[in-house]
Structures are given as structure tokens and as C-alpha cells.
Amino acid sequence: MKKNVLLVEDDPALRMVMREVLKDEFDVDEADNGDDGIHKGLSDTNDLIILDYHLPKKDGLQVIEAVKAAHPNVPVIVLTGFLNPDSEAQFNQLGASKIFPKPFNYRALLEVVRNLTLSASSPSEVTEVPVAPKPFVQPQLAPTETEMFADSLSTVAALAEKLEFLQSVTEKYWIEPSDISTIREAARCMENEIQSFYGKINNTLFDAGGFNSPLIRNTKKPHLSGNN
Incomplete structure (x- = not known):
């Protein structure tokens, strides 16, 4: 089973x-926000939870806290693109089994x-205690530069995640009809992410007028040929 x-x-x-990665070996249920994550996470049918840090309605810390209060032995994997040392320490204290940085x-x-x-189905097996990571130094950037960075x-x-998935699909010996969609x-999602990002950059530059940031000014402009 x-x-x-x-x-x-x-x-x-x-x-x-x-879902595509897991579906052959696991039954996958889904939630797209923190409230639904808590509601479904409180069910006693979950053998494992994969949890994003940044979620609408309630964040990952609130979700894991609620879930672990009800089911302390359910393993929780946390996914995150940005995690500061305080948040990471909180996830570990609340019982996160593994933290995966994106991508x-x-x-x-x-x-x-x-x-x-x-491991969860074998009570005699000892759960590995996560090692606290070394603190990182936050770059000192102006607010606008920080947002752009x-x-x-x-x-x-986000693009790297989807490229890796596309690689895994196309590396198979044959492409199934469901793979095409x-x-x-x-x-399509990759295109939307690129358009959204460059839209934000364009708006930032237009709003700033004569934008004279060292981060932008010192950046080498791309060329059609030569070293890039």
C-alpha cells in the first residue's frame, strides 16, 4: 500500500x-495555502508532509507548529528559497526532518x-538530528537593490526547478501523451516567471528615473559575441 x-x-x-515525481510511489494530496495546509495536516492519514515556507494566509512556521502539536511523529520536509538563521532554527526546534533550499x-x-x-514506520530507528547551519552574512544593499536581488x-x-523537471521527462526512453501537456x-509557467521578473525590474527603473545604482552601473552589458 x-x-x-x-x-x-x-x-x-x-x-x-x-506530484509527477512522487505519484508512482506515493498517494499525494495537495494544499495551496497555509490554512488548507493546517486543515489537511491535522488528518491522521498523512505519513509525511512537504511544506513550503512562504505561503498565503499562514506561513510554513504556523503550519508545522499546528501539525506537530497534533502529530509530533509525522515527518515534515520544508522547502524554501530564502531562509534566515532565525527561521531555520525555529523550523528545527518545531521538528522539521529536513530543509531543502530551492532549487x-x-x-x-x-x-x-x-x-x-x-523511518516513521519503524519506531526503533533513530531519527537523525539536523545539524545547525553556519550563519550567513546578509549583503548590505539599498532597499531597491535588495528587492531586485x-x-x-x-x-x-524557480526556473532551475522546472528545467530539472523537464530534463527528467525528456531523458526517458519514450514520451507519453500526458508528458506533452x-x-x-x-x-508556460517559466515564461510567466520571466515576464513577471523583468516587469518588476522595468517598473523599478522607470520609477527611479535617473537610476544610478552601483549594482546596475557596474554591471557589464551583454554583447552578441565575445565572452559572456
């Missing part, structure tokens, strides 16, 4: 990718899900 995995993620494209390797995620569901990292991470949807 397949184990039950609850996937709490607000990005529909990322949910689609992870992540889907095969590695599948392997961790396999191991954690097996965060948006660029978020966009690159999956590839098209992933490509």
Missing part, C-alpha cells in the same frame, strides 16, 4: 512537478521522502 504525502505549496507549477534535486527529494516514510534569485531558483505547462 502506498504511503500518503501531503504537499503544501502555493506554486502550481512546482506542485505539478513534485533542489528532485531525485534527492524522492530519496529523502522514501527514507523518512520508512531577491527577485532575481527567486526567478532563477506537462512540458507545455512547465514552459
